[in-house]
Amino acid sequence: MNTEPDNLNRSNIPTWQHRLTGGLRRAGWGILATLGFLLSPLSWWNDLWVNLPLAYALASLVSLWNARLFLPALTIAYWLTNLLGLVLLYYGAAGTVKGGAPRFTARAALHWLLISTAYTLFIVFLHRLHLLKPLETFFR
Secondary structure (H helix, E strand, O other): OOOOOOOOOHHHOOOHHHHHHHHHHHHHHHHHHHHHHHHOOOOOOHHHHHHHHHHHHHHHHHHHHOHHHHHHHHHHHHHHHHHHHHHHHHHHHHHHHHOOOOOOOHHHHHHHHHHHHHHHHHHHHHHHOOOOOOHHHHHO
16 A cells, blocks of 8 residues: 555655765855855955965065066955955855856956955055065065
């Protein structure tokens, strides 16, 4: 005797394998979102502990080749870490919620660019105050 309704289609019921891989995909998107948050300018502490040290390390490496390129390298690296963080956060959060990556829009890119510009102006201000300078200048 069959107690299941006739309209029940067994192929639409996810098996434990489907549930596991779906959960792993969502966890992967969540990890991507977490990395994006750590790099994004959306938290007050991340610039001091994540983005600025990454940008500073890259700019210090570039300044070994040419010291005059320290500020441009610092600025570009800082922008890249912020933009990368925003993009990772956007895709990771959307992937976690929707189960897949959303489309990239020009409006979202413009929004991220404006936020990064504001933070970059602050970094240039810190450099003008001589609070940010190549690592080798501290040892002279």
